[in-house]
Amino acid sequence: MNKPIKLSKQATLYLEPRFPFNFKGTFKKPSHFPSKLVICGENRIFQSIEIEGSIFGLEIFDCHPRIGIAIYGKRRISEQVKNAIKVEIAFRYNTNGDVSDFVQGFRRDKILSGPINRWAGMRPSTAYSLYGFLMVATVLQNATVKRTVQMMDALLQKYGKRLAFARVELYAIWTPNRIESVSEEDLRALRVGYRAKNIKRISQFFASNPSLESSFRRISNKEELKKSLLKIYGVGPQSVSYLLFEAFHFYDALDHFSPWEAKIVSMLLYGNKDARPKDILADVERRWGPWRMLAVHYIFEDIFWRMEREKIPWLEEEIRM
DNA sequence: CATCAGGGCCCTG
């Protein structure tokens, strides 16, 4: 039932990221929960993208120093669509972002030298559209990783589009319109609880404002953008801090720690979990100033990568899978 | 079996 839509290769194009660039660190984030929206291989990821109302499959691969993008679709695609995909992927993965001053400035930093040595050129990024990101943020709320995965899978199975291309299968996120016509009760049947209301409200908001994402992107002032995002129903400080950094690439978007994140950063900075979030924030600002969130990101992803290779009991204790 | 705390957010007082 619910057969996948088969897509075939239509084109391949290339992006030139700004130097320094690290493919793996930018495209694969081990601290993120595993969703069926993205599949990660070695130096290669698969995802979908919606452009002008059509869905495409993407295979994005490391083609050092460039990034290769193979596009899968139902029929031949126009130059215009090709270019739109290129521009959109460049934005989402922040390939024009400039992290050279950070890499140069802190390569001898006591804490950052290791992570920078291993990941120089990694940047904050997201595979998702703004709407997709908000749906993910919604299922992250008040939930462990396992429960988040369960909610997302249930939603995708019912409302997502299953795609098959390049020998992988994954889901494209539903459109805001699709959820608009679904009752809150039907959503609750998927065990998403009170989040059903937020999913509906956000979907209605995006369905009635098709150009919402581009208007958010035009806001260049961080505080102003933050204020606008907080007006979205169901979006609070935690979701906003993820959004500002990962989706909008503000390297200083750190004025909030959730308790579990604070414990991990405290351990990495001081060797114990006890530092108070407020004190860590002040210290992090003093150390890394306008690069503070990027710095924490390097430290964070580095330790998660390490966890894939070796056991780190104190960390596993904090991450409730 | 019951109770409770989560990788928040909204609303009320």
Added chain:
DNA sequence: CAGGGCCCTGAT
């Protein structure tokens, strides 16, 4: 600005 309620799940 503090704190209760909201959903579900798994731990105790």
